Amino acid sequence: MRGGEIAVVGGSIAGCAFARAAARGGADRVVVLERSPGRLEDRGVGLCVLDDRYTELARAGHLDDGIRWHRLTQRHWLAHDPDGGGGPRGRLLWAQEMPFRSYHWGVLWQALRERTPDNVEFRLGGAVTTVSGDDEHAWLTGPDGGTESGTDRGTNGGTDRGPDRYDLVIGADGYRSVVREAVCPEARPEYAGYVCWRGSFDARLLAELPGGATLWPEHEVITVCYPGGQVVLYRIPGLTPGSTQVNFVFYAPTPAWLRPGDPTSVPAGALTTGQFEELAELAERHLPPYWAGVITLSPRERTFIQPIYDLAAPRRTAGRLLLAGDAATVVRPHNTSGAVKAVQDACAFEGAWRTADSWAELLPAYDRERGAVGREMVEVGRRLGRAQVTEAPNWSAMDEDAMTAWWRQQVAGTGGFGGHALGRPPTDRQAD
Numbered sequence: 001m002r003g004g005e006i007a008v009v010g011g012s013i014a015g016c017a018f019a020r021a022a023a024r025g026g027a028d029r030v031v032v033l034e035r036s037p038g039r040l041e042d043r044g045v046g047l048c049v050l051d052d053r054y055t056e057l058a059r060a061g062h063l064d065d066g067i068r069w070h071r072l073t074q075r076h077w078l079a080h081d082p083d084g085g086g087g088p089r090g091r092l093l094w095a096q097e098m099p100f101r102s103y104h105w106g107v108l109w110q111a112l113r114e115r116t117p118d119n120v121e122f123r124l125g126g127a128v129t130t131v132s133g134d135d136e137h138a139w140l141t142g143p144d145g146g147t148e149s150g151t152d153r154g155t156n157g158g159t160d161r162g163p164d165r166y167d168l169v170i171g172a173d174g175y176r177s178v179v180r181e182a183v184c185p186e187a188r189p190e191y192a193g194y195v196c197w198r199g200s201f202d203a204r205l206l207a208e209l210p211g212g213a214t215l216w217p218e219h220e221v222i223t224v225c226y227p228g229g230q231v232v233l234y235r236i237p238g239l240t241p242g243s244t245q246v247n248f249v250f251y252a253p254t255p256a257w258l259r260p261g262d263p264t265s266v267p268a269g270a271l272t273t274g275q276f277e278e279l280a281e282l283a284e285r286h287l288p289p290y291w292a293g294v295i296t297l298s299p300r301e302r303t304f305i306q307p308i309y310d311l312a313a314p315r316r317t318a319g320r321l322l323l324a325g326d327a328a329t330v331v332r333p334h335n336t337s338g339a340v341k342a343v344q345d346a347c348a349f350e351g352a353w354r355t356a357d358s359w360a361e362l363l364p365a366y367d368r369e370r371g372a373v374g375r376e377m378v379e380v381g382r383r384l385g386r387a388q389v390t391e392a393p394n395w396s397a398m399d400e401d402a403m404t405a406w407w408r409q410q411v412a413g414t415g416g417f418g419g420h421a422l423g424r425p426p427t428d429r430q431a432d
């Protein structure tokens, strides 16, 4: 199939990957509408991609070695025993193989943006407010209230201002998606009952700590477990070539001052001094001294809070509307699969595009390939979250044998950790 006018709502990871897929598939016109006015890269931190998933996405032409990444090889699970055993790093519970690439979110996003073909139009700085569709067309209203009448931007076909008409509208607009409101309004993100504090800083600052950077080899991911949460720390490339950053994800109970029930994120720079100090208190109370020191190196302006959500849309398409990435499924970050699944969605869309003869074939084929897998990934995220945070074992009683058995239980019968293999149906899967 070739041709068609496509609007992509959201220009983040899924938006860039879908715009590229549609342009490569032969769309006549691809427009990306992103509400942020410009640079997104300063707001991101770290994400990881399992080596096997990277290989598939590179083969599909979406990722490549030109995108700066950092090698991770092992995950050290540590506990802070009450007697302080294990020294400044804590007691080693298990050294797990962890063949991952870590990325700076902003570096990855920038690379995907640069790799988007030149004929894709980016319109930045305005939110799409309404979306609708039927079996023949899809419509959206942008920040200007609709098409400039009498121009060829959009095809509302009239002289009065009205919604822009497209052959397909792709919702790559994240977990609070306006496109999802039109596809399946009943699907809402559900708060998992805990948050993560995130922070980052230049890895050279580790030298300020007793023991410096030598206490933490650079290819190790650290997970420090404590009752009620855990903190995951790893290095990522910095925004400038040659630099390295440390970033962390500190899972913790909902702070008393965050709106309970439906908490919202607190962006970097917005924490008050008192709120920011709570993170240092959490770290000192629960972590071995070295890791508590690492956490406090993140400055207030680079520290933020994200509530943890689950979301699984029951369907990904309705008429000429399609959901992608986090608009369709939000998987808890324990599974380190958010960016992978967004780019996999784009691969599936591109594959369906190449084999379909019509929109009526393409859209159900995409839904079939990604719907069940996406819902299953959400379940894996829930299972990992329960085992590692809300129903975690007594860490003081855990050793390597107990940890490996505990891990096997978490991934048994799933597509495994780090995201499902591309194109593998959910019924044909094995635990890693």
Ligand SMILES: Cc1cc2nc3c(=O)[nH]c(=O)nc-3n(C[C@H](O)[C@H](O)[C@H](O)COP(=O)(O)OP(=O)(O)OC[C@H]3O[C@@H](n4cnc5c(N)ncnc54)[C@H](O)[C@@H]3O)c2cc1C
Binding pocket: 009, 010, 011, 012, 013, 014, 015, 033, 034, 035, 036, 040, 041, 043, 044, 045, 046, 047, 105, 126, 127, 128, 129, 172, 173, 174, 175, 176, 177, 178, 324, 325, 326, 327, 338, 339, 340, 342
């Ligand atoms: C700035 C930013 C930083 C991030 N940093 C990290 C990180 O460090 N680590 C990590 O694991 N994940 C991060 N994420 C989330 C991560 O990108 C997603 O979990 C995953 O990659 C799937 O991405 P997505 O494109 O589906 O959704 P998102 O990345 O959430 O992108 C949705 C996009 O849609 C835009 N949008 C939303 N509503 C509208 C609207 N009505 N009209 C127009 N545009 C709209 C948003 O501005 C956003 O750019 C970040 C997301 C953003 C937006």
